[in-house]
């Protein structure tokens with residue numbers, strides 16, 4: 001497996017507290033990976049570092065075939081390099097239709113004048129239909145986003161991220177607040193997306209992680225505690241201790 005993302009010995013401290021402690025691990029180009037760990041393990045900080053929101057004190061984060069360092073890029077450059085992040089709460093434009101939300105997310109010139117003058121072409125509409133189909137919202141394209149269910153809003157936001165054609169998608173607790181049926185659909189969606197890109201899912205819900213059926217990285221105190229299948233990591237005495245609060 002050649003790595004798409006490689007985190008090399010990163011550390012970061014907040015007011016003297018080491019939130020990330022010499023963390024190293026790699027994600028393959030078409031891989032689904034779950035990152036789990038107790039509260040405060042460093043999962044959010046890890047995503048903040050990859051997306052350029054937080055700068056590590058030491059170490060490096062390398063991305064792509066050319067192993068470019070993300071630490072020399074700002075957040076916008078990292079997004080353009082192909083890293084998309086889905087936050088826990090959906091942030092779609094509630095008063096716009098599903099199609100309008102997807103149109104706004106297409107890769108287009110970003111300067112204000114160009115945005116004002118922008119008229120979607122037939123190709124843009126075709127791409128919107130493709131994105132809606134990809135996230136299971138083909139029947140909802142004319143609906144106002146605010147009327148969608150929580151799960152549908154999450155899928156719409158994933159569709160908006162896909163419009164940017166990311167090579168790595170970071171997804172924060174996708175299962176939270178979803179119905180059982182929505183969780184199942186989300187599992188299928190994430191697994192399918194990971195066939196052609198890397199998808200990293202940070203998740204607390206172990207049932208959901210089991211359904212993802214992928215390699216799992218357990219973080220604890222800002223470092224990798226265990227890695228492997230869910231059965232492998234949950235049988236690890238160190239992981240059991242940490243989850244039972246004895247770590």
Ligand SMILES: Nc1ncnc2c1ncn2[C@@H]1O[C@H](COP(=O)(O)OP(=O)(O)OP(=O)(O)O)[C@@H](O)[C@H]1O
Pocket residue numbers: 014015018019037038039040041042043044045046
């Ligand atoms: N900006 C900050 N300032 C100070 N401390 C911080 C900051 N960001 C994170 N921390 C601390 O770093 C540690 C790791 O936090 P982080 O949010 O990355 O953990 P997490 O694994 O995402 O936890 P959770 O599962 O609760 O979301 C925590 O102890 C947290 O309090």
